[in-house]
Amino acid sequence: MIASLMAVMVHFFWILQTEKNARGNLNSVRGFEVVDEIKAEVDRICGRPVVSCADILAVAARDSVVALGGPAWKVRLGRRDSTTASRALADSVLPSASMDLPALIDNFKNQGLNQRDLVALSGGHTIGLSRCLIFRNRIYNATNIDPAFAKQRRATCPRTGGNTNLTPFDSTPAKFDTAYFSNLVKQRGLLTSDQALFNGGSTDKLVKTYSLNPDAFWNDFAKSMIRMGNIKPLTGKQGQIRINCRRAN
Ligand code: HEM
Ligand SMILES: *[C@@H]1O[C@H](CO)[C@@H](O)[C@H](O)[C@H]1NC(C)=O
Numbered sequence: 001m002i003a004s005l006m007a008v009m010v011h012f013f014w015i016l017q018t019e020k021n022a023r024g025n026l027n028s029v030r031g032f033e034v035v036d037e038i039k040a041e042v043d044r045i046c047g048r049p050v051v052s053c054a055d056i057l058a059v060a061a062r063d064s065v066v067a068l069g070g071p072a073w074k075v076r077l078g079r080r081d082s083t084t085a086s087r088a089l090a091d092s093v094l095p096s097a098s099m100d101l102p103a104l105i106d107n108f109k110n111q112g113l114n115q116r117d118l119v120a121l122s123g124g125h126t127i128g129l130s131r132c133l134i135f136r137n138r139i140y141n142a143t144n145i146d147p148a149f150a151k152q153r154r155a156t157c158p159r160t161g162g163n164t165n166l167t168p169f170d171s172t173p174a175k176f177d178t179a180y181f182s183n184l185v186k187q188r189g190l191l192t193s194d195q196a197l198f199n200g201g202s203t204d205k206l207v208k209t210y211s212l213n214p215d216a217f218w219n220d221f222a223k224s225m226i227r228m229g230n231i232k233p234l235t236g237k238q239g240q241i242r243i244n245c246r247r248a249n
Pocket of ligand 1: 096122
């Protein structure tokens with residue numbers, strides 16, 4: 001549950017941050033109801049909607065990481081929510097699981113995030129699960145994959161059907177550790193976008209560093225989460241405080 005929570009936090013948060021839009025139906029991640037519950041509880045205690053969904057997500061993302069044994073960081077508050085929501089725009093801005101390294105670098109660069117941010121933040125995939133339909137192509141077709149790992153994954157992700165079957169990103173999906181990075185070094189990345197970070201390119205060295213040095217990963221992850229959280233926030237009289245995080249008021 002905490003994994004789903006974190007995914008909703010970070011991906012949804014990403015959407016809010018990158019283009020100040022929220023899609024009502026984020027079908028790539030689970031646990032949306034949890035956000036609704038947190039929002040309802042905060043509003044109940046405040047007596048009315050005072051805290052933005054963007055701030056709630058920023059705090060919840062941090063708390064999820066801490067709860068799973070990861071680093072803590074200070075979350076600056078005062079973000080406001082967007083007054084519009086565009087599914088199409090969100091889809092066009094979000095990075096996709098099939099992206100190669102140049103595409104990922106470009107995608108992050110468009111948000112003012114560099115290669116170090118890309119690698120550190122992708123480490124968020126030390127937590128949680130992915131659906132068969134997202135990584136099927138890789139486990140059946142990719143050449144940069146450990147054959148034993150591919151075989152293992154095929155057992156629960158058939159060529160056809162089983163689209164929603166879930167598989168953890170790494171062997172410890174509820175622990176904020178460096179297993180994600182040591183897997184990449186062994187060509188055991190689950191998504192194409194994961195393995196792209198260790199595929200003979202400019203980010204190989206950093207992946208290796210993180211795989212051997214949890215403190216380096218923790219420090220950079222915390223820094224990059226702060227950087228991501230501070231991308232073009234709406235403040236002051238801009239935007240609104242949403243009543244329902246799934247849509248504009
Ligand atoms: C680099 C670009 C990224 C891509 C292409 C990407 C893509 C994905 C995809 C396709 C899934 C699986 C969704 C599903 O099958 O339901 C997923 C799950 C997840 N992602 Fe990402 N993601 C990215 C960045 C991030 C970042 C920056 C974080 C956190 C800092 C993050 C945290 C998570 C978590 C925790 C899950 C697990 C969801 C769960 O178990 O419910 N991702 N991501
Ligand atoms: C493997 O690649 C081929 C050619 O691109 C594609 O038609 C096929 O659907 C892929 N297989 C899977 C299981 O994704």
